[in-house]
Amino acid sequence: MDSEQKILSEETVNFAKSVNVFDLAKALGLPLSKTGRSYFTNCFVHSEKTPSLSIEPGKNRFHCFGQCTDTGGTGAISFMMYYRWGKFDESLFPKAVEEVCYYMGYTVNYADGSDRKSDRPTRPLFVQSQREDSPLAEIQLVAAVYRSLIDKLSLKKEHLDHLLHERKMTTDVIRLRQYRSYPDKPYLFARDISDEFTTLEGVPGFYESVKKDSSGVYWNMSGTNGILIPVRNEYGVVQGFQLRVESPMLHPVIEAIGEHPLKAEISDGYVLTVHYKKRLIYSGKVTGNDQIPIQIAGETVGKVRIKKRNKYIWLSSNEKRKGSKIVPTYHVAYPPEAMPDGSTIDCSVVDITEGPLKGDIMSEFTGRPAVCFPGLSQWMLAFEGAMKLQPKKVILAIDGDAIRTVVNKDKEDERVEAGEVIRSFIRAFSAEGVSIDLALWDIASSAKGIDDLYLAGLRPQYFSIIDFS
Ligand SMILES: [Zn+2]
Structure with a gap:
């Protein structure tokens, strides 16, 4: 030197x-x-x-x-x-x-x-896996990729059994609705699909993985074992997928005592690590609902509560290389006889409910279209979707547990009050001159959700809120 x-x-x-x-x-x-x-x-x-x-x-x-x-x-x-x-x-x-x-x-x-000059062999550079995603791809590309995905995937026996026995669907309906299982080797499907298209960049659910030896990248799919539920617009076109996951992801909630900057993270699905000022102070396996006391030099400085994430997640690839975040949207469920595009069905009365699978089940019993919003905080998506069908009347069928949330509000974090959502629906639809009924049922009768109610052979009662007819 x-x-x-x-x-x-x-x-x-x-x-x-x-x-x-x-x-x-x-x-x-x-x-x-x-x-x-x-x-x-x-x-x-x-x-x-x-x-x-x-x-x-x-x-x-x-x-x-x-x-x-x-x-x-x-x-x-x-x-x-x-x-x-x-x-x-x-x-x-x-x-x-x-x-x-x-x-x-x-x-x-x-x-x-x-x-x-160096006399050592030139080494390949690590391809940095980035936490930055891409803008959403053109909707035509997204729809075409999802069509191809549905063509290639199948439904595992365990998932078929769930739909047949717990959701009491027929094989014909299951086939029509095109439910699929998230594959065991997602990269094989991502590879096949990427061969068909110039790029999968910006298609929610797909992203580029970095090879283990950092020598390059390959297309991959995000997600985990579970049932993929197609989320469709009013023309029956698949806009995205909700994934009903087998084992919901865990996430840590820190409850520090006093001024202790704790940082908790869960990796590989179940390994909790806790850092205090960049120093690792805890590492171990956890399961849902665990409460882990955290100590520094024998002094308890707080605890980490392990919570389970939602059973329903979007197929999305935000914060992933060339991936994209899904834009949450409404789902239009037509009764099986009106699938795929609903052109043969009367849309003068439309049901509104939470969750696409619930809507699919409900519309089979009512013979009416059901428009579903993904979560209470996104109620306005259902308003937007329902208005596409130009209904004369909507029926609000909001879940029992959501209504109950109002009572248990203190226990739940970040749940939107169902009563407020119902009031918002009423304001929005009445401003458009659409009549509104409220569907109510006895949640004690073993039917938490409206799908459970129909599956139990029961029916809700309808109460007119506003009648423009
Ligand atoms: Zn050392």
Whole structure:
């Protein structure tokens, strides 16, 4: 190395900054063993026999969980400082950049035009998996991709059984509604579908995954095991999918005592990690409804409650490379005889309910179209969808548990009051001159949702709220 430090070119500095810690560790020949999303190797700052230096490629960071107090950071340049000099020191920056380039097999360029070549093999660069998605694709592309997806997927036996026995649907209706199972190997389907289209960029549910060796990317599908329920517009065109998941995702809710900045995260579905000021203070497996007390040096500083997310989620790929967030929309459920486009059905009376599967079941019993909103806070979507059908009357069939939420409001977080939603519907539809009935039923009669009511052979009672006829 030169005794006098030459000024590095901007290009070389930017290159070294772009190198992932994981790639540099591989270039240095460090033995790496994989644990979850991290890799572990022997710490080179303190001497040890059990690897405690963790490297997280996805976050481009490293941290010693062993005896070191400050070994850790982000990016290849600081990693190199610890590797060569055992410390982080700003003044070592140019030398660390040269070393990173050398090990990665890249030429160092200096501001004066001179350079220094590396005699090591040039290593491929990590493709950074980005948390940034793309804009939503054209609706024609989205619809065509979803048609292709429906063609290719099938319905697993366990899901067929659920629809047959618990939802009491017939095989004909199940076929007509085109329910599908989320596949075990989603990337195979994503690959086949990507062969048919120029790109899947911006189609909710699809995204690019980075290969394990970081050498490239491939198309993938987000989601988890469950039933895919097509969400259709008034023409029967599939606009998206709701996924009824087998095991709802877990998420942590922190209840800190006093001023303790705790950060909790669940990875791989069930591994909870809790950090306090960037220090890992808890790691373990959890299940839904667990309550984990968190201690620092024997003192309880709070707890983490593990909650289950919704059973129904959208097929979406936000915050994923070339993925896109679904724009929530209404679902129009026609009775089977009026499928797929509803052109043969009388739309003068339309039911309004929450959830597409519920709407599908309901319309089969009523013989009327049902327009569904995805969640109470998105009631206006059902208003928008229902108005497309130009009804004379709508029937509000909002679930029993939603109504009950008003009573139990303190216990529930972030649930919109059903009463307020009903008032909003009444204001919106009456302004359009549409008559309104309210469907009510006895929730104690084993029928929480209106679908349960129909499946139990019961019917709701209708109460007229506003009559324009
Ligand atoms: Zn260490």
